[in-house]
Amino acid sequence: MRIGELKLTANIIRQNIIKMLIPAKSGHPGGSLSAADILATLYFQVMRVNPQEPNWPERDRFVLCKGHAAPVLYAALAEKGYFPKEELLGLRQTGRMLQGHPDMKKTPGVDMSTGSLGQGLSAANGMALAGRLDGKDYRVYALLGDGEMGEGQVWEAGMAAAHYKLDNLTAIIDYNGLQIDGRTDDVMSSAPLSAKWQAFGWHVIEADGHDIKKLMAAFEEAQKVQGKPTMLIARTIKGKGVSFMENQAGWHGNAPNAEQSEQALKDLKEEAANLG
């Protein structure tokens, strides 16, 4: 896809994040919006996947370690054609396929069930190890939050990925600087992130997480790295694209009301018009 199209796709994903939260009346907009460009780049440019065959053994895998951002994953999967877009409106509702946090048994295209922070990277490691054992060339992608860095298991997994030289693994940190209780630097600082991951033996790339061209270049660089996993530290804005949500910790886990949704969609449509 061309950059312009990818930007538009990210915009549609953002609009659908807002649209799905309205009937759900709950959910996590902030960290979903911050990751929309990353997911658009992965699913529409970088990853080798086949929506017609979600469990295709040769596919690239994606683990949403920060599972609360499920809306961005669902919007990307629906856009890609894994399931009908109408399903998006059933988010978080009884008996529907789109759970509050990703469920690999219920939703086609979801490669790992997540929601409990800190666990996803370990599973991604396991998939990368299995791929290597089987002599397959698929790659594994894992998206973590910066608040998630507080979980000890992340660092266990970080150590293991470097130990096992998992160069078929690319992890991304959605470095939006916020978690639930406020700024990550105030709640529990994970700085200096880049130096930490380098010290853990990873190849580290820093990039603007909303610049699709830079993201594409970063993923390309990661594919060339040998003998090391790659950590892409993607600087992002939590709530990106919705004026009143940007950089507000308060929009971590609240759905917008009718009026707010209208404003949010207006913001996003304006952006789309400027792109188009």
Add this chain to the structure above:
Amino acid sequence: MAEKQATREAYGKALVSLGAENPDVVVLDADLSKSTKTADFAKHYPERFFNMGVAEQNLMGTAAGLAAAGKIPFASTFAIFATGRAFEQIRNSIAYPELNVKIAATHAGITVGEDGSSHQAVEDVAVMRSIPNMTVLVPADGEETRQVIKAAAQYKGPVYIRMGRLDVPLLFGEDYHFEIGKANILRDGTDAAIMANGTMVAIAVEAAEELLATGIKVSVVNVASVKPLDVSTIIQVAQRTKAVVSAEEHNIIGGLGSAIAEVLAENAPTPMVRVGISDTFGESGRPQELMEKYGLTKASLIEAVHKVLIRKKK
């Protein structure tokens, strides 16, 4: 004296043959491979063995990922660290997505001995049993362990296997048949029944023999499959004997005794006495001495049978 073997020892051997039979079997450990006996597998199949270091949460999560990509991972460490430290990883990354991970835990119970309470899981069966999608198996001897490992590998889904450190008598020959969800009646008697698993099975057999010499005929049921439980055999034996003693090297809260009591209370209320660790932590000591101190002996089983027989007569 009967020949002895620790169930962990049998596990190590079973893994090596499993490795030869099935190339999808992979093994993970957390810096305890010499104790859990996965080191044998590591020697035979180094490319399929992953030492995760002292990191049990990552051990379980990595096993989940391997299973998601089609492998059959056996994740091993001590029972306390597997089910305690990594409980939530087992719950959320393995059981909830129903991934094909075998949690093969050794050093369960107080027969860990000298290392003391920090290393003696007395609550692992209770916590594993309460997780949806989880199968819970507690083999009693080497042969049963061999069959349990094989059955676990053939079964698709998460399994918790509880094994011990201590050498225990070999009870079964190759004619023995273990099946997930099936209990085995080892001795038939109509006066009372002892339903046991793990280290308590050999002791239950001895108790039954001693009781027989005094004219009391006791059934012994080996309930290696705690979940799924062989409900029909348990009800049948309870209705026939009308007096049940459960026996396990585990806290009496939440383990085998609780599982049997749940079934009997709802289906066939039967006088019952639970023998187990009386809701207390263990301590350092020689395994045999600890088993005596915590009431896990032939004598305590005989006493329990007498107790339940009094209630049966009332």
